[in-house]
Amino acid sequence: NPIEQEGTYPLPQAQLDRFLLKVYIDYPDMDEELLMVKQITSDSVADKLDVSSIQEVLKPEEIISLQRYTSTLGVDEQIVAYAVNIVRTTRDWSGIETGSGPRGSIALLRAGRANAVLSGRRFVTPDDIKAVAPAVLRHRIKLSADLEIEGYRADDVLKDILSNVQAPRV
Template sequence: MTELTLEVFAAAADRLRSEIRKTIIGQDDAIHHLLVAAFSRGHCLLEGPPGTAKTLLARSFAAALSLEFGRIQFTPDLMPGDVLGANLFDFSTNAFRLVKGPVFTDILLADEINRAPPKTQAALLQAMNERVVTIDGTDYALGGHFQVVATQNPIEQQGTYPLPEAQNDRFLFKIVIDYPEREHEIAILRQHADEALDFGTRTGRIEAVLTPEVLDGARRLIDSIRLDDKILAYILDIVRETRTDPDIREGASTRAADAIASAVRAAAALDGRDYAIPDDVQSLALPALRHRILLSPTAEIEGRTADDVLQAILARIEAPR
């Protein structure tokens, strides 16, 4: 990819999807949203029952982008130092030496992030917002490719801690992953029946599509896209409606509107366009807002979900023409 144009970038994005689909079957929306997040420098929260390939999706995603992958299994006894690292005394040199934690990587899988106590979850806040961590008063950069892909299990509640609102707000998307359709599940079983019983073989078939340098070029290409004022007003109208809707106790922040605007630019480029359309906003509004709002007690009693309320908002906000 010598000359990065929108057409070349869109073709490369199609190749990325094809590579990830070698291991992930029936989760096209999740793949699309992960790619949008990668190119708009956002973090993702994957929510779904166990055994729905959330970890495999993150590994495949990193492999296709040729980025370094790291994983942390969050547990109730995990401490902030286990995430960030610590300065340890080295007796051979008679000095302290930094032992970097697993956060020093490109794609960080924070597995079952809601199992760690709030103090440990908070250790990621600075890293997610600034891509920097502070250890003993010294700042350490994580690099421009740092991205958190966190998972949480919506079924099991024992031994879990709800994510603080401030941390939820730092995730660009909350991607809901459900069980695949029957034809997709049989395709998964058929594919694995022809493989060795080794988890590593499943990501081993993925070929890297982009280098980190090309990823940087793609991001600069997306940065050059400017949104029409009508699209910006449409995004803001949706976000502001979440603050007055009677079914919502706490609406979305200005950060949420800004995050949607960034994601819309990436979605347009992935489709080979240098302009955004209302469909881009509508396709990203739910994953970008469902974790940023708190429902009213009445809506919860009636069994309404965040997606139900947001769909109603989208239905009544007139899209620009």
């Protein structure tokens, strides 16, 4: 909400780097927004959303167990090198003023593991790394002023990087 951002300042790059992902959540489309407004305003007081019908999917201890399992997922050395190569490429890519640091490589591997688990696999593929790379790296790179003026976004540049860094054939 732009109104609530008044008096706030963007986080420094060193603090942004500590977030695992930067996920974009756009406004709902017309039908979704209509449904949301109807649900919230029907038989409710103020902004209280009735959550009584929401069912628990996982218990907290199951989440911790899933996190432990994900952290032990096997990752081939070539996949680790691929993730590091992507991150290192952001440091030398034309149009990127500041590339990602080693935390980006770590986050890329962690998120890649999570993507593999969510896909029902016990191993990480290059596609897992590619799938999570934009969310992992978009807040870890700073585009040059020239690219920003031309309307480029971090995702545009990351797409180019992902198409140019050779994926291993595991």
